[in-house]
Amino acid sequence: MQEQFQTLSKIISGRRTIKPAQMNGATIENSTIEKLIALADWAPTHGRTEPWRFYIWGGEKVAVFCKDHADMKRAANTELTEEAYNNLVHMGDKSSHVLIAVIRRGDLPKIPAFEETAATAAAIQNLLLGAESLGIAAYWGTGGSVLQPEMKSYLKLREEDHVIGALYLGYSDEPVKEGMRKTPLAEKMIWM
Numbered sequence: 796m797q798e799q800f801q802t803l804s805k806i807i808s809g810r811r812t813i814k815p816a817q818m819n820g821a822t823i824e825n826s827t828i829e830k831l832i833a834l835a836d837w838a839p840t841h842g843r844t845e846p847w848r849f850y851i852w853g854g855e856k857v858a859v860f861c862k863d864h865a866d867m868k869r870a871a872n873t874e875l876t877e878e879a880y881n882n883l884v885h886m887g888d889k890s891s892h893v894l895i896a897v898i899r900r901g902d903l904p905k906i907p908a909f910e911e912t913a914a915t916a917a918a919i920q921n922l923l924l925g926a927e928s929l930g931i932a933a934y935w936g937t938g939g940s941v942l943q944p945e946m947k948s949y950l951k952l953r954e955e956d957h958v959i960g961a962l963y964l965g966y967s968d969e970p971v972k973e974g975m976r977k978t979p980l981a982e983k984m985i986w987m
């Protein structure tokens with residue numbers, strides 16, 4: 796039991812955000828992506844609504860997504876600088892896959908929408924921890940148009956569904972940076 800806790804603790808506390816620019820272009824097998832999503836699928840979910848959905852771009856399709864993302868951002872913001880546009884175009888150049896994680900609202904009205912968000916975030920964390928255990932670098936980002944209406948239209952989402960983030964996955968050769976938390980842990984434990 797102690798051994799399992801130590802293994803899990805190492806994975807949880809060792810997981811770090813690794814940005815796409817720090818990735819090295821190496822490819823993750825599609826089957827591995829599917830295994831990570833299978834882990835995501837074990838997240839807790841109120842009413843068994845299982846609201847998480849993952850839209851996946853792999854291989855050459857990563858560049859297609861990134862160009863589409865840059866174009867939709869430029870269409871929504873005519874003042875977007877050329878530099879910001881190009882950053883989005885090239886954001887996935889060194890990533891293996893991009894996933895857009897979506898909260899698909901279930902059809903149980905008694906489940907508040909925020910619980911669907913919570914369940915989807917738990918699913919993403921499962922995926923990120925699975926990635927960490929396999930030495931896969933991951934970045935959860937909400938920049939660009941990720942949370943904007945144009946992304947919802949791009950994915951043909953229903954009004955009641957929402958994007959929660961973009962996940963860039965790949966491998967990295969760079970040294971992992973030290974984890975950092977600003978608020979002391981003691982402040983987050985309110986013993987009653």
Ligand SMILES: Cc1cc2nc3c(=O)[nH]c(=O)nc-3n(C[C@H](O)[C@H](O)[C@H](O)COP(=O)(O)O)c2cc1C
Pocket residue numbers: 810811812813935936937938959960974975
């Ligand atoms: C919902 C969510 C959205 C995030 N969006 C961004 C983002 O747009 N840009 C960014 O640099 N990091 C983003 N992050 C990553 C955080 O910056 C990162 O998790 C935080 O710095 C803590 O670092 P760690 O993940 O290595 O512990 C996001 C994380 C979450 C959970």
